[in-house]
Amino acid sequence: MAHRPRKEMLAETRAKLVDAARQAFGSVGYAAASMDDFTAAAGLTRGALYHHFGDKKGLLQAVIAEIDDEMSQRLRAISAKAKDPWRGFVDENIAYIEMALEPEIRRIVMRDGPAVLGDPSTWASQSECNRSMTESLRALKKDGFIIDVDPEGAARLLSGAALHAAQWIANADDPAATSKRAVKVFKALLDGLLIKGAKPSGRQR
Numbered sequence: 001m002a003h004r005p006r007k008e009m010l011a012e013t014r015a016k017l018v019d020a021a022r023q024a025f026g027s028v029g030y031a032a033a034s035m036d037d038f039t040a041a042a043g044l045t046r047g048a049l050y051h052h053f054g055d056k057k058g059l060l061q062a063v064i065a066e067i068d069d070e071m072s073q074r075l076r077a078i079s080a081k082a083k084d085p086w087r088g089f090v091d092e093n094i095a096y097i098e099m100a101l102e103p104e105i106r107r108i109v110m111r112d113g114p115a116v117l118g119d120p121s122t123w124a125s126q127s128e129c130n131r132s133m134t135e136s137l138r139a140l141k142k143d144g145f146i147i148d149v150d151p152e153g154a155a156r157l158l159s160g161a162a163l164h165a166a167q168w169i170a171n172a173d174d175p176a177a178t179s180k181r182a183v184k185v186f187k188a189l190l191d192g193l194l195i196k197g198a199k200p201s202g203r204q205r
Helices: 006-028 035-041 046-053 056-080 085-101 103-117 124-142 151-170 175-191
Strands: none
Touching (some): 046 056, 056 085, 085 175, 151 175
């Protein structure tokens, strides 16, 4: 059998740890997840965890980064299916809020993440969200979909509102009912940006 490159072996070890931790964090939560249990489940040791992630907190960051990347891919796919850029923008934002109903996202990203890693608005993923939303709003403004509003300012306010809506849902006693309330209000906020009766120059999808 050919000797496997060290880089490939390290990547495999890292992936095993993230997968095992993700399952543990998703099923019992960060606080109750035992490092010994999930490293053993991956056929690895605590030493491997410390080498790759520093500590349990570092591993949580890696798990959240993986989930966040998957969420972004799903949201882009949702946006791409819409009939026009504005509808895509609305659908993407509403879908993000509704993802807080999913058990894994609810527990790991929306509840344990902020409790362990601090305010999500300071995470690198939120900075990327602000940048992406700013570009979307700039394009929507240029194509005549929305009113003359500062794209970055609107992006920061809307992304913050979406984030807080998702956390509201994740921590609610009745997440499903709270989600419906949050979505209704968020749609009203978005409607305030739309130019009523305008004929946008943006291409239809």
